[in-house]
Amino acid sequence: MDSLVIYHSRSGNTKKVAHAIGSVVGAEVKDLEYVKPEDVKNNSLVGIGSGCYYGRPAEEIVEFLKDLDDLEGTPFFVFGTHGGQTSFLCILQSKIEEIGGKILGSWSCNGETYKGRFEGHPDDKDLEDANKFAISILSQMR
Numbered sequence: 001m002d003s004l005v006i007y008h009s010r011s012g013n014t015k016k017v018a019h020a021i022g023s024v025v026g027a028e029v030k031d032l033e034y035v036k037p038e039d040v041k042n043n044s045l046v047g048i049g050s051g052c053y054y055g056r057p058a059e060e061i062v063e064f065l066k067d068l069d070d071l072e073g074t075p076f077f078v079f080g081t082h083g084g085q086t087s088f089l090c091i092l093q094s095k096i097e098e099i100g101g102k103i104l105g106s107w108s109c110n111g112e113t114y115k116g117r118f119e120g121h122p123d124d125k126d127l128e129d130a131n132k133f134a135i136s137i138l139s140q141m142r
Ligand SMILES: Cc1cc2nc3c(=O)[nH]c(=O)nc-3n(C[C@H](O)[C@H](O)[C@H](O)COP(=O)(O)O)c2cc1C
Pocket: 008, 009, 010, 011, 012, 013, 014, 015, 050, 051, 052, 053, 054, 055, 056, 081, 082, 083, 084, 085, 086, 110, 111, 112, 113, 114
């Protein structure tokens, strides 16, 4: 099964989670910067991750989704890191559903903020939880 995990990460918090999830799923893990819309098409499972910015997913992710064709029921999952607000993932999820993606699950944890809140997060425990989330996604693909 070909799978792809795409992330956008300003400070590296979401990148850590992307790699943790990608290693369990056996997915190629790519920074959004290096992903073309056509890369999404050839995969049977796609994960998209972002930090929370002003209550929303990163604008770069939102713009990227606008360039995708009809996803025709392709299974997706969403994940991210935040400073307390989790609704950005609902926004991300809705945008994927609007273009025909099927959401299998959603997961997030705190990420250290530029103000120093949640120092050290995502930590080992967060990454362990991310791994469990990835296992639950994989179990739906069998
Ligand atoms: C400019 C800016 C705005 C942010 N806005 C929010 C916000 O509205 N809600 C929230 O929970 N966290 C907010 N955060 C915290 C980030 O979501 C958090 O640090 C996250 O882990 C960043 O992920 P990244 O480094 O992978 O992009 C903000 C951080 C920055 C730098």
